[in-house]
Amino acid sequence: GDSVTQTEGQVTVSESKSLIINCTYSATSIAYPNLFWYVRYPGEGLQLLLKVITAGQKGSSRGFEATYNKETTSFHLQKASVQESDSAVYYCALRPGTGSNRLTFGKGTKFSLIP
């Protein structure tokens, strides 16, 4: 079946430094999957951060970017300068390119600032 692997556990970075959370995927469908980053801020429900449905394209939102790389089957999340409000749990996910609305999630990566 489909699978998503992302940076495990927790990532800590100093304020205004850059952040990268790695995500790689494996999809069984012939059609290229759609790729997503979802985020759960403290006390809130999971919400969409960004998505890219076409291989080779880049998605961006709230200063975050992710590029859909079909050669390396990766969709890494990056931000050039993080701040306290970015503290959250980030989930990479994929949906098959055709025929299904089910999302396959990674285990989540918790990001917080170095105090």
Add this chain to the structure above:
Amino acid sequence: GPKVLQIPSHQIIDMGQMVTLNCDPVSNHLYFYWYKQILGQQMEFLVNFYNGKVMEKSKLFKDQFSVERPDGSYFTLKIQPTALEDSAVYFCASSSSGGANERLFFGHGTKLSVL
């Protein structure tokens, strides 16, 4: 922003009993989902529901599981009878459309403890 509400946040039940998890989706949304997350693992797709019917379900959606939206408001997941392995956090989600432009809104989850 739009909210999906799940009540209660925690439910404790004895093995073999029936339980119903309630979800109040975003108004005017048409697509509804349940996901299951066992402690320490990733969130996994259970089922999606549209126009009064189950559209897709996973192997995790056992015969003991059922979903409905009886009065056009709450979307429910019923487990009858419950088993120990049903202990998990169950997340409800809704969206206004399916396909490539789909954007899911998730609830905070209901933690189900089967004793």
